[in-house]
Amino acid sequence: MPVPATRVSVPAPSSPSGVLFRVGLKSDATELTIGAAGTLWIVAAGDRAELIQAPIVLRPSGGAASAAAQFQLQAGAFSQEEPARRLLERLTTSVPTAGDVAFSADRGVYRVLVGSFATREEAEALQARLKEQGQESFVVPGSPRPAGVPASIVVTGAGSRMELPSPLDVFPPAPDVRVALDGVTYRGSLRVVVNSRATLNVIDRVDLEEYLYGVVPAEMGPKRFDALEALKAQAVAARTYALAHRGQFESEGYDLCATPKCQVYAGVPAEDPLSTAAVDATRGLVIAWQGQFADALFVSTCGGTTENVENVFSGGPVPYLVSVECGEIAPFELTGAALPKEGGSRPRSPLAWRGYVLRRHAAPGAAPRAAALETAQGWAGVPRRGSPPARLTPSAVYPSLIAAFGLADAAALHLTPRDDRYYAELPSAASPLSGAAREAYEFLLRFKFAGDTLPPPDRDLDEDEYAGLLFSADLRLLGVTEGSGRLLSREGSHLWIKGTEGRQELPVDPEVPLARRIGDAFHPARTLTLRAGDRLRFYKRDGRVLAIWVEMESDGPAFERESAWTEWVRRVSGKELARRMSGRVAGNVVRDITVTKRSPSGRAVEMRVQTDLAEATFRRFELRQAVEMPEMLFTVTRVDGADGPDFVFLGRGWGHGVGMCQNGAFGMALAGAPYDQILRRYYTGVDIVPSTTVQAGPPSTR
Numbered sequence: 237m238p239v240p241a242t243r244v245s246v247p248a249p250s251s252p253s254g255v256l257f258r259v260g261l262k263s264d265a266t267e268l269t270i271g272a273a274g275t276l277w278i279v280a281a282g283d284r285a286e287l288i289q290a291p292i293v294l295r296p297s298g299g300a301a302s303a304a305a306q307f308q309l310q311a312g313a314f315s316q317e318e319p320a321r322r323l324l325e326r327l328t329t330s331v332p333t334a335g336d337v338a339f340s341a342d343r344g345v346y347r348v349l350v351g352s353f354a355t356r357e358e359a360e361a362l363q364a365r366l367k368e369q370g371q372e373s374f375v376v377p378g379s380p381r382p383a384g385v386p387a388s389i390v391v392t393g394a395g396s397r398m399e400l401p402s403p404l405d406v407f408p409p410a411p412d413v414r415v416a417l418d419g420v421t422y423r424g425s426l427r428v429v430v431n432s433r434a435t436l437n438v439i440d441r442v443d444l445e446e447y448l449y450g451v452v453p454a455e456m457g458p459k460r461f462d463a464l465e466a467l468k469a470q471a472v473a474a475r476t477y478a479l480a481h482r483g484q485f486e487s488e489g490y491d492l493c494a495t496p497k498c499q500v501y502a503g504v505p506a507e508d509p510l511s512t513a514a515v516d517a518t519r520g521l522v523i524a525w526q527g528q529f530a531d532a533l534f535v536s537t538c539g540g541t542t543e544n545v546e547n548v549f550s551g552g553p554v555p556y557l558v559s560v561e562c563g564e565i566a567p568f569e570l571t572g573a574a575l576p577k578e579g580g581s582r583p584r585s586p587l588a589w590r591g592y593v594l595r596r597h598a599a600p601g602a603a604p605r606a607a608a609l610e611t612a613q614g615w616a617g618v619p620r621r622g623s624p625p626a627r628l629t630p631s632a633v634y635p636s637l638i639a640a641f642g643l644a645d646a647a648a649l650h651l652t653p654r655d656d657r658y659y660a661e662l663p664s665a666a667s668p669l670s671g672a673a674r675e676a677y678e679f680l681l682r683f684k685f686a687g688d689t690l691p692p693p694d695r696d697l698d699e700d701e702y703a704g705l706l707f708s709a710d711l712r713l714l715g716v717t718e719g720s721g722r723l724l725s726r727e728g729s730h731l732w733i734k735g736t737e738g739r740q741e742l743p744v745d746p747e748v749p750l751a752r753r754i755g756d757a758f759h760p761a762r763t764l765t766l767r768a769g770d771r772l773r774f775y776k777r778d779g780r781v782l783a784i785w786v787e788m789e790s791d792g793p794a795f796e797r798e799s800a801w802t803e804w805v806r807r808v809s810g811k812e813l814a815r816r817m818s819g820r821v822a823g824n825v826v827r828d829i830t831v832t833k834r835s836p837s838g839r840a841v842e843m844r845v846q847t848d849l850a851e852a853t854f855r856r857f858e859l860r861q862a863v864e865m866p867e868m869l870f871t872v873t874r875v876d877g878a879d880g881p882d883f884v885f886l887g888r889g890w891g892h893g894v895g896m897c898q899n900g901a902f903g904m905a906l907a908g909a910p911y912d913q914i915l916r917r918y919y920t921g922v923d924i925v926p927s928t929t930v931q932a933g934p935p936s937t938r
Contacts, residue, residue, distance in 0.1 A: 241279075241286040241287060241288045241393060241396040241398065242286065242287040243284075243285065243286060243287075244278055244285050244286065244287045245285060246280045246283060246284070246285040247278060247280065247285070247407045247425075249405075249424065249425055249441050250411075250424065250443060251443045251444075252443055252445070252446075253443050253444050253445045253519075253520070255443065255444035255479075255927075256441055256442070256443065256444075257441070257442055257443070257444045257447045257478060257482070257491055257492075258427070258439050258440070258441055258489070258490040258491045258492075259439065259440040259442065259447060259490060259491065259492060259493070259494050259501050260341030260342075260437060260438075260439055260485060260488060260489075260490035260491075260492070260493045260494065261341060261342060261417055261422075261426075261438045261439065261440055261494055262341060262342045262417065262418070262436075262437065262438040263338070263339070263340045263341040263342055263343075263431070263435075263437050263438075263488070264338070264340065264376075264377075264378060264431070264433060264435040264436070264437070265435060265436040265437075265438065266295065266296070266377055266378070266435055266436070267293065267294070267295050267436075268293070268294040268295075268417075268428065268436060268438065269291050269292065269293050269294075270290065270291070270292045270294065270406055270415075270416070270417070270426065271290025271291055271292050271416075272290055272291070273290060273291055273394070274289065274290065274394075275289070275290045275409075276288070276289055276290070276409050277290055277292060277406055277407065277408065277409060278406070278407040278408075278409060279292065279391055279393075279400070279404060279405070279406055279407075280404070280405045280406075280407065281389075281400035281401050281402075281403070281404045281405070282400075282401055284400065286391075286396075286398070287409070288391065288393035288394075288396055289393050289394035289395065289396075290393065290394065291393070291394070292391060292392070292393045292406070293391075293392040293393075294389050294390070294391055294392075294404070294428055294436065295389065295390045295392075295436075296387070296388075296389060296390075296430050296434055296435060296436060297388045297389055297390040297399050306352060306353055306354055306377070306378065306379040306434075307351075307352075307353045307354075307355070307356055307358070307359040307375050307376065307377060307378075307379065308349045308350065308351050308352060308353070308359065308375075308376055308377075308378060308379055308433075309349065309350050309351050309359055309362055309363055309366070309373040309374070309375060309376070310347050310348065310349055310373060310374055310375075310376045311323065311324075311327055311348045311349075311350055311366065311371060311372075311373040311819070312347070312348040312373075312818075312819030313340070313343070313345040313346065313347050313348070313819075314345060314346045314348075314819065314861065315344065315345055315346070315497060315857075315861050316346065316857060316858060316861065317337060317339075317346050318550065318858070319819070319820060319858055319861075320337045320346035320347070320348050321337055323348050323819050323820070324336070324337055324348050324350070327348070327350055327366070327371065328350065330369060331350075331362065331365055331366065331369075333350055333351050333362065334350070334351070334352060334380070335348065335349055335350035335351070336349050336380070336432075336433075337349070338431075338432075338433060338488075339485055339488055339493070341437065341438075341485070341488065341490065341493040341494065341495070342493075342494070342495070343495065344493055344495030344496060344497030344498070345497070348819070349376070349433070350362070350373075352379040352380060353379070356375055359375045360375060363375065369822075370818075370822040370823070370824075370849065371818070371819075371822075372818055377435070378433040378434055378435045379433065379434060380432060380433060380434070381430065381431075381432055381433065381434040386401065387401070387402040387429075387430035387434075388400060388401050388402060388430070389401075389402055389404050389428060389430060389436070391404070402428070402429050402430040403427050403428065403429040403489065404427070404428045404429075405425055405426065405427050405428075405441070406425060406426040406427075406428070407425045408425070414504055415440070417438055417440075420502070420503045420504075420505060421503055421504040421505065422440045422442065422450070422503040422504060423440075423442045423443070423446045423447075423449070423450070423503075423504060424440050424441050424442030424443065424446065424447075425440075425441050425442075426438060426439065426440060426441075427439040427440075427441050427489070429489045431488060431489070432487070437488055437489055437490070439489055439490045440494075440501075440503075444475070444478065444479075445515060445516075445519060445520075447478065447501065448471055448474055448475055448478075448515045449504075449507050449511070449512050449515055450501050450502050450503045450504065450506050450507060451474045451478075451499055451500065451501050451502075452467060452470050452471050452474055452511040452514060452515055453502070453506045453507060453508045453511040454500040454501060454502035454506045455470060455474060455499055455500050455534070455898070456470040456511070456898050456901075456902075457508075458508040458510040458511045459508070461898065461902045462510065462722075463902055463905035463906055464510060464513065464514055464517075464905070465904075465905040465909065465910050465911045465914065466898075466901045466902040466904070466905035466906075466911070466914065467510060467511050467513075467514035468514040468517055468518050468911035469896065469901050469905070469911040469912075469914040469915050470511075470514070470534070470896075470898065470901070471511070471514045471515045471517075471518045472518050472521050472522060472523060472532075472911065472915060472924065473523065473532040473534050473895075473896055473915065474499055474532075474534075475518070475520075475521070475522055475927070476522040476523040476524075476529055476530055476532040477498075477499055477531070477532045477533070477534075478491070478492060478499070479522060479529050479927060479930075479932065480529035480530065480531050480532065480932075481498065481531075482932065484498070518911070520926050520927050520928070521924055521925070521926060521927070522924070522925065522926070522927045522930055523915060523919055523922045523923070523924060524922060524923045524924070524925050524929075524930045525555070525556050525919075525921070525922050525923070527930065527931055528930060528931050528932070529927075529930050529932060530556055530919060530922055531545075531554065531557065532895060532896070532919065533545070533557065533892070533894045533895030533896075534895045534896040534897075534898060534918075535889075535890070535891030535892055535893055535894060535895060535896070535897055535898065536889075536890040536891045536897075536898050536899065537867075537889045537890040537891065537897065537898070537899045538562050538889050538891070538893050538897035538899075538900060539867060539869045539887075539888030539889025539893070540561070540562055540888065540889075541559055541560070541561055541562060541837040541838075541893075542558075542559055542560050542562060542837075542893055542894060542895065542897060542918065543559050543835060543837050543839055543868075543892075543893035543894050544557070544558050544559050544835065544836075544894075545557035545558075545894045545895075547835040547837075547839065547841045547856065548839075548841075548856050548857050548868070548892050548893060548894050549856060549857055549892075549894070550856065555920065555921060556919045556920045556921055556922050557894055557895055557919070557920075558920055559835075559836065559837050560917065560918060560920070562897045562899075562900035567765050567766060567767045568726055568765075568766060568767075569763050569764070569765055569766075570726070570731075570744065570750065570763060570764045570765075570766055570784075571746060571762065571763050572744075572746065572747065572748045572749060572750035572761075572762060572763070572764070572784070573596055573746075573747045573748060573749050573750070573762070574762055575760055575761075575762055580760055581759065581760055581761070582760075583757040583758065583759050584700060584751075584757070584758045584759075584760070585701075585756065585757070585758070586686075586687055586704075586756060586758065587686045587687065587691070587700075587701055587704035587705070587708070588698070588700035588701055588704055588758075589700075589704070589751060589758035589760075589785075590703070590704035590707035590708060590711075591608075591699070591700035591701055591702065591703030591704030591705075591706070591707060592700050592703075592704075592749065592758075592760065593707060593749050593775060593782055593783040594608050594611060594612060594703045594704070594706060594707040594710075595608055595699070595700065595703050596747075596749045596783075597611060597782060598610070598611040598703075599611065604699070605624040605699065605702065605703075606623065606624055608624075608702075608703045608706055609622075609623070609624045609640060609706060612640075612703075612706035612707060612709060612710055613640065613641070615710045615715040615716055615777055616641060616709060616710045616713045616715035617713075617715055618640075618641050618642055618713070619642070621639065621640060621642070622636060622639050622640045623636075624636065624702070625702075627696070628696050628697040628698065628699070628701075628702050629696050629697075630668065630669060630673060630677065630691075630693045630694075630695075630696070630697070631668065631669060631673040632673075633697055633702060633705065634669075634673050634676035634677045634680060635672045635673055635676045637676065637680070637705055637706070637709065638672075638676045638679070640706075640709075641709045641713065643679070643709075668693060668694055669693045677690065677693055680705075683712060685705065685708040685709065685712055686704065686705060686708050687708075710777075715777065716775055716776070716777045716782065717775070717776050717777070718773065718774070718775055718776075719735060719740075719773065719774050719775075719776055720735060720771065720772065720773045720774070720787075721733030721734050721735030721736075721740060721742075721771075721772055722734045722735075722768075722769055722770070722771060722772070722906060723766055723767070723768055723769060723770045723771075723772050723906075724739065724768060724906045724907055724908075725768060725906075725907050726766075729743060729744055729745075729746075730742060730743050730744065731744055731772070733772055734906060742772075742774065742781060742784075743779070743780075743781060744781055744784065745780070745781065748781055748782065748783060748784060749782075749783045749784075750762070750763070750764050750783070750784055750785065751783070751784075751785040751786075752764065752785060752786050752788055753773075753785050753786070753787050753788060754788045758785060764784075764786055766786065767903065768902075768903035768906050768907060769899070769902055769903055769906055770786050770787075771786065771787040772784060772785070772786055772787070773785055773786075773787060803886075803887075803888055804866055804885075804886075804887050804888070804890075805884065805885070805886055805887075806865060806884070806885040806887075807875075807882055807883070807884050807885075808863075808882065808883050808885070809877050809879065809880065809881075809882050809883075810825040810826040810827065810877070810880050810881040810882065810883065811824065811825050811826075811879070811880065813826040813829075813845075813863065813883060814826050814847055814848075816862065816863065816864050817845065817847075817852075817862050817863075820852060820854070820858075820862055821845060821847055821850050821851075821852035822847065822849045822850045823847025823848050823849040823850055824847070824848055824849070825847060825848050825880055825881070826845060826846070826847050826881070826883070827846045827847060827848060827881060828845070828846040828874060828881075829843060829844070829845055829846075829863075829872050829874070829883055830843065830844045831843050831871070831872065832844050832853070837869070837893070838869055839867075839868040839869045839893060840859060840868050840869075840870060840872075841855060841856055841859065841868065842854070842855050842859070843855075843859045843862075843863075845862070857892060860892070863885070865885055865887060866887060866889065866890045866891075867887050867888065867889035867890055867891060867892075867893060868892075868893065869887055869888045869889045869893065870885045870886060870887030870888075871885070871886050871887075872884070872885050872886075873886075895918055895919065896914070896915065896918035896919065897918065900918070901914045901918070904917065912924050
């Protein structure tokens, strides 16, 4: 049965730190639904508050409602306000009409809006005129709210309907309940306002420190960057950035957006105990320059060198935002055993990789199979018994393995009672295995001697697979151990890693086998290019390292090395580039691109573009936005494409390149640097002080 709204007292927003921060979550909604069916929420406006049963539907009302039914044209979207203003000026001059630049909180872009139309047909008429001039646009709802018309919001709940003045606040009914928007939960409360375009903006009003709980893990994921000192540096930088830019979007009703345009805020689902600990450990601390909040910009990957701020953003130099070498992430070459002449670099399965390692350590001789068996028995500490099978058939290999390591009693004991869970890999009744061979196969499968599977029992094994089974026995009998850790640094012939037992020293023999693991394939290599933070795994026996490999994700290797974040390649057609630049320069195809100026770090800071219709010069950050590349640290080459010119961009890094490099901060933390040392490396000459001692001032960039 529907429950009517119930009058309650107006709650006070919770802000333990004393700073209530406003985060823009969504812009220009014409309708919002809040709350799961049957839940109760407090809706307050002015001095009135009601307890309303969800689902709660919010719509702009009155003069705003009629305006929201009208239309405008969106002619472009930009990450910076300056190019958006330039396009607006050009359009309102060429087709005399009103227009505005509106920031979108959920997209993080400045939208260029022109016209004000009562019908879609009128809007489409102007759309056609703009297209004749080479300017694409599309119809969007909303028009400027009529002057003098009070902004209000129609609130509909289960069994209730009312009209409340804007702004309107939605509070949870209890402290342990979180507000939600579009399936994401947030701390604090939601504020809904009717903006100047007669549509709705949604804002999270949240305590500053609790806001950072959702920022730090979104900007620097603790599962990947699992070094507390690096996360503490990120927490201080994010807190400083928030306070330095507080009120940046005051005209829209909030302080900062929740996108990379500001800093990413992902709410409660992103929170992690490690990043929350970093926020709590640095509570209230900020970066200051001459008594004011520093503009603490940060970047994912700087490509080895950060950049002077004036080469990227408009405005002059800033003493603490200058180019520094990101030496902590410098790569080094680790050299290991030479590869065999025959098929040494071919990819191997996990089992074959184990066999490859064992065979590399076995004594050379005329009987390599016997040498592998003898070496494996010695590592396991079992008596040398038996001989290797003459042929590598399954019926010969598996019983010989049981005998070689004295596992007959264990095999017999653990085969009863049988459990079909362990025999999913077995063939049908037509299996070639029977008797002792089948029993041995079942035992090895049950105890995962070769990982989750064994080689199919209907084919012969190769030499590496046989040796891999021997090595697997060493691992199961604990004669050899497998370890892992994050690479910290290299000192001569030793590597320092951080594993589950803390910092460990790893001696590396120059004849140790090396590999890269991508997915389930091991790629043996003579040398590995390593950086701090790489995931290393290794086999070890009595303090001696038997093999090392670096774990690499199949869609992007570990951390910076060879990933799309450090070295990247993009090939883009001239037509596609013209589409990307449509709001900046007229044309249907880009004919040529020339980098006319570079910064000392090598970043492109001025670029000339020629299309089939016009020529334009882009500078600083707009250059990156025009071509939509990950960084400005790139070269560009014109090549012949299938349908006109293509352009190949070869680049390094990810982001704008200014301020703290998150990957570099992580590398420094792994090497033992505390958070304040990390911050002082990337922000030259700053102080780290309580926020209460700092005066607010206008941010110097962006």
